Amino acid sequence: MTTRRRLLVLFAAVSLLAVLAGTAVLRAADRAAEKDRVQEGGPGVARGAVSLATGGERRIAFRNMAWGPHRDELTTVPADRPDGPRTASGISCLRFHAAGGTGVCLQPGGRAVVLDTSLKELSAHRLAGVPTRARVSPGGHLAAWTVFVGGDSYAGTDFSTRTSLLDLRTGRFEESLEAFSVRTEDGREYRAADVNFWGVTFTPDERGFYATLATGGRTHLVRGDLASRTVGMLRENVECPSLSPDGTRLVFKKRVPGLPAEAPWRLYALDLASGRETPLAETRSVDDQVVWTETKTVAGTGGGKGPGVGTGGGAAAVVYALPGDFGADLYTVPADGSGAPRRLMSSALAPAFMGTG
Numbered sequence: 384m385t386t387r388r389r390l391l392v393l394f395a396a397v398s399l400l401a402v403l404a405g406t407a408v409l410r411a412a413d414r415a416a417e418k419d420r421v422q423e424g425g426p427g428v429a430r431g432a433v434s435l436a437t438g439g440e441r442r443i444a445f446r447n448m449a450w451g452p453h454r455d456e457l458t459t460v461p462a463d464r465p466d467g468p469r470t471a472s473g474i475s476c477l478r479f480h481a482a483g484g485t486g487v488c489l490q491p492g493g494r495a496v497v498l499d500t501s502l503k504e505l506s507a508h509r510l511a512g513v514p515t516r517a518r519v520s521p522g523g524h525l526a527a528w529t530v531f532v533g534g535d536s537y538a539g540t541d542f543s544t545r546t547s548l549l550d551l552r553t554g555r556f557e558e559s560l561e562a563f564s565v566r567t568e569d570g571r572e573y574r575a576a577d578v579n580f581w582g583v584t585f586t587p588d589e590r591g592f593y594a595t596l597a598t599g600g601r602t603h604l605v606r607g608d609l610a611s612r613t614v615g616m617l618r619e620n621v622e623c624p625s626l627s628p629d630g631t632r633l634v635f636k637k638r639v640p641g642l643p644a645e646a647p648w649r650l651y652a653l654d655l656a657s658g659r660e661t662p663l664a665e666t667r668s669v670d671d672q673v674v675w676t677e678t679k680t681v682a683g684t685g686g687g688k689g690p691g692v693g694t695g696g697g698a699a700a701v702v703y704a705l706p707g708d709f710g711a712d713l714y715t716v717p718a719d720g721s722g723a724p725r726r727l728m729s730s731a732l733a734p735a736f737m738g739t740g
Contacts, residue, residue: 425449433472435481435500441738448710449730465728478514481735483523489514520585527583546580564613582623587630595622623672634673661720673701
């Protein structure tokens with residue numbers, strides 16, 4: 384090869400590298416601009432102090448889904464102004480819940496982090512899969528979380544979950560509820576290789592819990608006892624139960640025959656004493672574990688205007704997520720079957736109510 388040809392080849396190689404480098408810089412700049420872009424017409428979000436304290440102003444903590452630099456961060460907003468400015472903590476959570484001054488944050492890096500009132504990390508545990516559910520007991524002494532270790536949706540049957548439980552009083556960590564003994568409704572011991580648990584909700588005394596158990600293509604409501612490490616089946620076709628603060632009712636999602644396979648659920652309330660089920664007024668399919676607003680009435684924003692969580696009397700309500708333009712929006716509906724669903728917040732997921740108002 385002549386010297387002239389060598390120079391031409393070298394020049395061509397240098398030019399190609401320059402083009403590739405320029406393209407990489409432009410793409411990086413585009414990604415940075417996209418990350419910093421604020422959702423047009425969305426809520427204002429700014430960094431500030433976030434607390435999980437149980438007293439003081441009534442607040443909603445949640446995963447912020449509004450597009451911008453604080454997307455996915457644990458965020459709070461006054462409960463009576465859910466469409467108002469948001470305060471972001473700087474801590475990213477894919478799933479979150481808090482109660483009794485304790486929070487659990489399932490993070491993108493594959494960790495379940497337990498947080499104290501000031502968001503200081505109390506403990507961290509490795510996640511074995513994709514985060515899907517999280518719960519803290521009313522007094523803040525117990526935490527549970529569920530991940531998908533196979534599959535990515537509850538709608539089908541080809542999935543596997545792992546539910547872990549942590550007792551902050553003793554430090555005892557149950558890596559999987561599948562280690563608990565299972566008994567059928569008539570008291571017989573039940574063993575099967577396909578047992579899956581998800582959707583833990585704790586009892587007010589923090590000694591037990593309710594959850595979903597799936598086996599043999601069916602789902603069951605179970606009640607668990609922490610001391611004996613046992614769960615007992617109570618009834619079929621119950622998923623993601625959420626226990627009322629007084630421990631008398633559960634709201635859950637139930638598969639209804641005739642609905643589409645990809646959207647098979649409706650929300651129901653179960654009176655534990657009578658066993659009576661009541662369909663809630665939400666007729667859309669809800670794939671979420673609802674959160675109770677305690678005994679407060681949730682008026683909703685009706686699409687972003689007006690009051691949010693009321694402070695007067697009335698029927699207790701639940702809050703849940705439905706798909707939205709930026710991932711998810713939060714809706715609310717009375718827990719007794721009355722009323723109608725209303726949008727509480729846009730661009731939000733995994734709520735928890737704190738403070739006394």
